[in-house]
Amino acid sequence: QITLKESGPTLLKPTQTLTLTCSLSGLSISTTGVGVGWIRQPPGKALEWLGIIYWDDDKRYSPSLKSRLTITKDSSKNQVVLTVTNLDPVDTATYYCVNGFGKNWGQGILVTVSS
Amino acid sequence: DVVLTQSPLSLPVTLGQPASISCTSSQRLVHSDGNTYLNWFQQRPGQSPRRLISKVSNRESGVPDRFSGSGSGTEFTLQISRVEAEDVGVYYCMQATHWPPLTFGGGTRVEIK
Numbered sequence: 332q333i334t335l336k337e338s339g340p341t342l343l344k345p346t347q348t349l350t351l352t353c354s355l356s357g358l359s360i361s362t363t364g365v366g367v368g369w370i371r372q373p374p375g376k377a378l379e380w381l382g383i384i385y386w387d388d389d390k391r392y393s394p395s396l397k398s399r400l401t402i403t404k405d406s407s408k409n410q411v412v413l414t415v416t417n418l419d420p421v422d423t424a425t426y427y428c429v430n431g432f433g434k435n436w437g438q439g440i441l442v443t444v445s446s
Numbered sequence: 447d448v449v450l451t452q453s454p455l456s457l458p459v460t461l462g463q464p465a466s467i468s469c470t471s472s473q474r475l476v477h478s479d480g481n482t483y484l485n486w487f488q489q490r491p492g493q494s495p496r497r498l499i500s501k502v503s504n505r506e507s508g509v510p511d512r513f514s515g516s517g518s519g520t521e522f523t524l525q526i527s528r529v530e531a532e533d534v535g536v537y538y539c540m541q542a543t544h545w546p547p548l549t550f551g552g553g554t555r556v557e558i559k
């Protein structure tokens with residue numbers, strides 16, 4: 332059974348940096364072909380894809396957010412980390428980590444950006 | 447970026463009746479490998495999204511067969527043959543043919559009349 336679980340801060344101030352961790356179970360980020368992505372959803376709004384990292388450290392980002400995003404992996408801990416810099420209130424959203432292109436989803440973590 | 451337009455925005459349905467959701471793409475979604483990477487997701491109230499269908503018409507394991515997907519090119523449809531109470535939620539289409547970025551439709555809310 333594959334599970335993904337997001338963790339990190341839930342309240343941040345504008346201009347701060349968000350760091351979220353996705354912990355994987357039943358799925359290894361080191362296995363050939365595996366990719367773990369991030370998707371966010373502002374309250375009451377649609378889904379927005381952020382980026383993905385693959386087992387071989389290949390990464391793809393949303394062009395509109397690329398300058399502010401970094402996705403890394405820690406194979407020893409079987410975790411994937413999302414960093415979002417220079418936060419703004421519009422970054423308030425539930426952040427999900429997903430297996431590949433959405434085959435499995437984490438429970439999500441609501442991150443609020445407010446002064 | 448590929449823009450996916452869903453209709454309707456809201457779909458009130460009587461229990462046991464069929465429902466149909468449309469997803470129109472700004473570009474043809476046939477990949478150079480011959481596949482069409484158009485997926486459908488269901489998000490029940492208060493839950494994470496769940497993938498129902500991949501590559502236009504392939505149901506995920508455990509998805510009831512009352513859900514079906516069809517379409518080609520730029521026009522795609524998710525159909526529910528007989529709506530049940532547990533089908534209430536928001537449905538999203540997503541394309542993974544022309545990426546990055548992966549893009550989603552704006553969502554269709556299914557509710558019971």
